[in-house]
Structure formats: C-alpha cells, structure tokens
Amino acid sequence: MATLLALSNKNEVASADACLEVLERECAELFNRWCERRALTPLCYLLHAWPLTYRSRQQMARLYCTLRELEKSEANDLPGRERSKLTQLIRTMEPLVADDRY
Numbered sequence: 001m002a003t004l005l006a007l008s009n010k011n012e013v014a015s016a017d018a019c020l021e022v023l024e025r026e027c028a029e030l031f032n033r034w035c036e037r038r039a040l041t042p043l044c045y046l047l048h049a050w051p052l053t054y055r056s057r058q059q060m061a062r063l064y065c066t067l068r069e070l071e072k073s074e075a076n077d078l079p080g081r082e083r084s085k086l087t088q089l090i091r092t093m094e095p096l097v098a099d100d101r102y
Helices: 002-009 016-037 040-049 057-077 080-098
Strands: none
Touching: 016 040, 016 080, 040 057, 057 080
C-alpha cells in the first residue's frame, strides 16, 4: 500500500500500468484475506468490480465507487487492519479516478 500511496501522493507515477499493478496487488490481498475469513459480504462487494479486466477509467471508477460503498456500509464489521487497508486504498484511488490517464 505504501508504494501506491507514494506514487499517487507525490505525483511521481512512472506509468499507469505500474500504478494499476499495485492496485491489483492490494485488491488481491484483500480478496485473499476475505476468502480466508469467509467474509462473504466484503467479497461480494469486491467481486462486483474486480478484477479489472480492461483496466479502463470506467472500471477504475466502478471499483472506487464499490469500495466506497463497502466502506460506508460494512467497514465497522471489518477487522482494523482490513478496514485501514480499505480506507487507504480508497483515498489513494481518488486522484487516480479523477486523472484522465485512465
């Protein structure tokens, strides 16, 4: 997560592909945690918009909106580390979704 935060916060994104790879890795980590815990509700939210098959701006926006909705409705049911990772991922995605590169 720190890598993605550093890339977006410092505007030092070398390429959209590198940033998307980090995003994919972070989503995969949440996916694995939720599978291990059999946490069906957050899994359903995540699988609604991920994996990013075409990596388009529209898919990024859909993932962002889905994760925000998960945060609003289910964050209190997530363990602290997962909730923190979800919040960081959403904050990091905000400038990426607004950026016209996607």
